[in-house]
Amino acid sequence: KQEVTQIPAALSVPEGENLVLNCSFTDSAIYNLQWFRQDPGKGLTSLLLIQSSQREQTSGRLNASLDKSSGRSTLYIAASQPGDSATYLCAVEADSWGKLQFGAGTQVVVTP
Amino acid sequence: DTGVSQNPRHKITKRGQNVTFRCDPISEHNRLYWYRQTLGQGPEFLTYFQNEAQLEKSRLLSDRFSAERPKGSFSTLEIQRTEQGDSAMYLCASSLGTSGGIRSQETQYFGPGTRLLVL
Numbered sequence: 711k712q713e714v715t716q717i718p719a720a721l722s723v724p725e726g727e728n729l730v731l732n733c734s735f736t737d738s739a740i741y742n743l744q745w746f747r748q749d750p751g752k753g754l755t756s757l758l759l760i761q762s763s764q765r766e767q768t769s770g771r772l773n774a775s776l777d778k779s780s781g782r783s784t785l786y787i788a789a790s791q792p793g794d795s796a797t798y799l800c801a802v803e804a805d806s807w808g809k810l811q812f813g814a815g816t817q818v819v820v821t822p
Numbered sequence: 823d824t825g826v827s828q829n830p831r832h833k834i835t836k837r838g839q840n841v842t843f844r845c846d847p848i849s850e851h852n853r854l855y856w857y858r859q860t861l862g863q864g865p866e867f868l869t870y871f872q873n874e875a876q877l878e879k880s881r882l883l884s885d886r887f888s889a890e891r892p893k894g895s896f897s898t899l900e901i902q903r904t905e906q907g908d909s910a911m912y913l914c915a916s917s918l919g920t921s922g923g924i925r926s927q928e929t930q931y932f933g934p935g936t937r938l939l940v941l
Contacts, residue, residue, distance in 0.1 A: 752935070753826075754865070799865075
């Protein structure tokens with residue numbers, strides 16, 4: 711059974727520091743891995759999608775890596791800003807229908 | 823771009839009542855998903871539609887839950903005889919899958935969710 715874990719559960723950094731968020735999964739047979747952002751009481755916003763054949767994806771200040779063999783993904787956010795404060799969720803797509811299995815998220819606070 | 827919309831955004835009901843939520847996906851998306859999220863947890867998959875066909879249901883979806891997607895457009899999720907444990911955020915997502923059921927390589931776009939509180 712696939713399990714997705716995110717550590718740490720919460721993280722606080724001063725503005726300008728780089729953020730490193732970790733995601734691990736137990737079954738390497740995935741189609742892709744996605745990172746989402748969720749603001750309090752809101753829905754999810756997709757940040758990056760990494761196909762199983764890819765090693766990383768980049769979008770602006772965001773970079774996500776994927777190591778399927780070790781069951782790990784890392785989301786890097788460069789030069790953090792207070793507006794980056796949110797909960798970040800990773801999810802793996804492990805079946806052909808697109809069903810996502812999520813981790814519990816990492817709550818990030820960036821202090822001015 | 824209208825995105826995925828969900829109504830209502832908030833619902834407070836008494837235990838034992840029935841509730842119905844609506845999701846309007848992005849118009850060209852043929853796949854629609856329902857998830858449930860409780861406080862401090864990631865979303866959990868409930869059910870999935872390809873066009874109008876409901877193709878998978880989670881064990882979380884007891885017989886009190888029913889979902890429909892008539893004509894492959896909007897979807898409704900109904901909870902009968904609500905219980906306090908049903909209190910959660912109900913999220914809808916849509917994506918563009920290829921025809922023939924081949925796996926989608928498109929990201930899922932989520933709606934703002936419907937927050938349900940059962941008293």
